[in-house]
Amino acid sequence: MIEKDQPTNLDKYKLTIAVSSLEDGTMTKRSLPEDIDQVIENRQNFIAKAQGDLARTALVYVTFDQDDYCRYHEITSSDMNLETLHPADALVTKNKEIGIFLPLADCCGVVLYDSAQEILMVSHIGRQSVEQYGSVGSVQHLVNEYGTKPQDIYAWLSPTAGEGNYPIHKRGGRGLRDLISNDLLYAGVQYSNIEMSEVDTTVDPNYYSHSEYLKGNQPGIDGRFAIYASMKKY
Secondary structure: OOHHHOOOOOHHHOEEEEEOOHHHOOOOHHHOOOOHHHHHHHHHHHHHHOOOOHHHEEEOEOOOOOOOOOOEEEOOHHHOOOOOOOEOOEEEEOOOOOEEEEEEOOOEEEEEEEOOOOEEEEEEEOHHHHHOOHHHHHHHHHHHHHOOOHHHEEEEEOOEOOOOOOOEHHHOOEOHHHHHHHHHHHOOOOHHHEEEOOOEOOOOOOOOOHHHHHOOOOOOOOOOEEEEEEEOOO
16 A cells, blocks of 8 residues: 555545555456465455455455446445455445445546445446446436435545546547546536546556556556445444
8 A cells, every 4th residue: 555645535524445556466366366365365454454354345346248337236244255246336335334345457446425424335437337427327326326415425536547548439538537527526526525546557557557467568467456445433
């Protein structure tokens, strides 16, 4: 974890959000299928640094075998211990005992927090989901299912691929960070409540980048960093 890359506006909202870096090791089993125990250890160590408990953490398990990238699931006790039981593009919880974990490499992890009702959502917004206006869909899900008021939402955007190396052609060649932040504003989130990491995973050697790995520009494994988010109990 790199201190300067962690979100800074969390005391106000009583949130914990942490982002791992390459030095914490890969956070997905697909990267090291021959050494799953190492991945589990990486996850456990990272979550512990964030004051969380792996056994009380749910995994945002994203799949790419369908055309719907706006799937949402509310966490129950069956979703713990990073099991991959419910494919979804975002997880929601009202339980302060639960953390949410999302592995990433170029796509953006968007934390949405309804500060009035204390509802936490972690959304995976990549190329496919931003083409389907997934950030708007995430906010609308909170509005429709929980009665959230968009002006009560705090949003944090994780490190993600920059426009220069990862343009979204179906949305004018703009970058993920730009598109997501504008979609959040369109959905009613206030500009002052949006915090964005400035890290570009395609150029920062401290973070895994899937696209740069495929280009042969990132040596080693096709790894993933992760974000962890939870609500503080007190």
